[in-house]
Amino acid sequence: WPEDGEMNVGEITVKLTTTQVFADYTIRRLQLIKKGKPSQDLIHFHFTAWPDKDIPNTPWGLVDFEQRVASFDKHKVTSYTPTKPIVVHCSAGVGRTGIFIALRNVMRQAEETLHMDFFTTVQTLSHARLNMIQTSNQYMFLHRAAQVAMLCIGTTVTSKDIESRIEKLGVRTSSGQTKMEEEFKSICSVCDDKEEEWISEDNSYTVYENSQTINNKQKNRDESILPKEACRARLRWENGDIGDYINAVLVPSFIKQNHHILTQLPLPSTVTDFWRLVTQYKVRIIVAFEVNMNTRDKTIAEYLPSSENSSAVSPMFKVTTEPTVKSMYLKQQKLIVSMDKALNKISNAASEDHHVIHLTSTTTDLDKKAILSIIQHIRSLQRGQDERILYMCRNGAEYSGLLCVLSLLLDR
Structure with missing residues (x-):
């Protein structure tokens, strides 16, 4: 054809x-x-x-x-x-x-x-x-x-029939649950990890093998939320001294497989891995939830510069921020991520700076108005459907997953 x-x-x-x-x-x-x-x-x-x-x-x-x-x-x-x-x-x-x-x-x-x-x-x-x-x-x-x-x-519904x-x-059945609760339970059942293991063509590893190794376990905030081998984002490092693991998964957009990324907020030990993820997968927009929890949750690392027009430095990267723009539900920062020049030569990575827009949700009370406003703002920043978006929250699933799925449904 x-x-x-x-x-x-x-x-x-x-x-x-x-x-x-x-x-x-x-x-x-x-x-x-x-x-x-x-x-x-x-x-x-x-x-x-x-x-x-x-x-x-x-x-x-x-x-x-x-x-x-x-x-x-x-x-x-x-x-x-x-x-x-x-x-x-x-x-x-x-x-x-x-x-x-x-x-x-x-x-x-x-x-x-x-x-x-x-x-x-x-x-x-x-x-x-x-x-x-x-x-x-x-x-x-x-x-x-x-x-x-x-x-x-x-389960497929047209936009005019959604109400x-x-x-x-919302109707309750004889089980005492609503039909929506039963439908969600069925989805969880059919996605059961044990069911997926036995259809694997390669029996040399389990669904969560790399997530549960001794070195990688400490990179997971929540042991119940792990990336499956088939879906996890793999980090590149040519000299092999640093591993390829990060608690992050690749998910499809409406038109591309393995396009967007869901991940947890960085741990103190994974800040460098986080910026490796952003630069290697050429992420242009980061959408972050629950960042303000770092005052009472010490597992949430400081991964951004502490003030405007300043920079944050990790062992491999320097992150510089421009003045912050605030709206009702979001705080927007333009970041420039630069790799250490000495390490840049070792890894043969691209030498140019990486420009990314970081959106921090200022609320976790995501009513309809708030979440649709956030999605609308994200779309206003996109220059095309090829751009990769990274969604993250404390566990890499609850808020980030909701926003990612809803955005995909609206595209559909």
């Missing part, structure tokens, strides 16, 4: 009309033109988050992808007739192809018969094409994807 415009493939001209890029997949609308024949419209769904010779770290992206394909199938979009066959392919036409077709088939079974027969589904596909599911891990991943897909049924959706979620 052409990345832009059109291209000729034999007697057929393939014309790209629109492209929509998401974190895990891309949707293209193509037009096939052959001389003397009516043109044919085609929708091309391209899943881009499947690692080569492996399975995805989580099934959520594939489930979202399958549901997007199914939505086109159900709603008979314009001239894209759903009664025509859907062509599914990967490099070999098995494995990834088999998992996707099997997932679609078992989900149709669930809709029509209220049960799913994985064994018969895979057996039928394998009779039609050998090795459609190639490994036991692929077979287990199929089950996990179906579990997530079942959980997601009925009625929230009202329904």
Whole structure:
């Protein structure tokens, strides 16, 4: 397919009309033109988050992808007739192809018969094409994807229906919990760490291996909130004297995988690691919560200059700040982060200064007005969707996670 415009493939001209890029997949609308024949419209769904010779770290992206394909199938979009066959392919036409077709088939079974027969589904596909599911891990991943897909049924909502959706979620069930509480409990259950361990292709490490080594344990503020191996941010240091660990995870934006960062406020022993994270991942905006807790929580380090037009120095970095701008919910500082020149030569790092905007939330009472105002301000600072944002709070999850997820939902 052409990345832009059109291209000729034999007697057929393939014309790209629109492209929509998401974190895990891309949707293209193509037009096939052959001389003397009516043109044919085609929708091309391209899943881009499947690692080569492996399975995805989580099934959520594939489930979202399958549901997007199914939505086109159900709603008979314009001239894209759903009664025509859907062509599914990967490099070999098995494995990834088999998992996707099997997932679609078992989900149709669930809709029509209220049960799913994985064994018969895979057996039928394998009779039609050998090795459609190639490994036991692929077979287990199929089950996990179906579990997530079942959980997601009925949870997608349009912006115009959000009020009625929230009202329904507030209804208490026979369990004594609201539907929203039950839904959240289901999400926690399907994300259980033990469930993820057994689908790993590489059995040489556990989900939290590096988070729990003797050297790295002291870099975690809360032992119950650790970065998983598949998601953690890895720090670079060419001479190997400093480790690659920091309690931080990479999360997707609306259009990119592993784009934004969630982390804890720096410990006294991790200030240098924090600035390594900011500079190496080219973070442009930092959003910080609970910074003022450092007066009563001595595990929260002083990582910023103590006053305007001054600098803070760590063993590797010098951080300079410009005058602070204050608003109702935020304190904004422009920072210049410079690496020590001697260490700069050792590490072969880029020599230029790193410019970053640091936003400190002046409140933890995040009502609707406050949190939407903060998100709106962050967006006003962004020069494009490619810019990386780092969200952090005391434990790297509570406030930073809420703001990151809400921003992603609003993008969606």
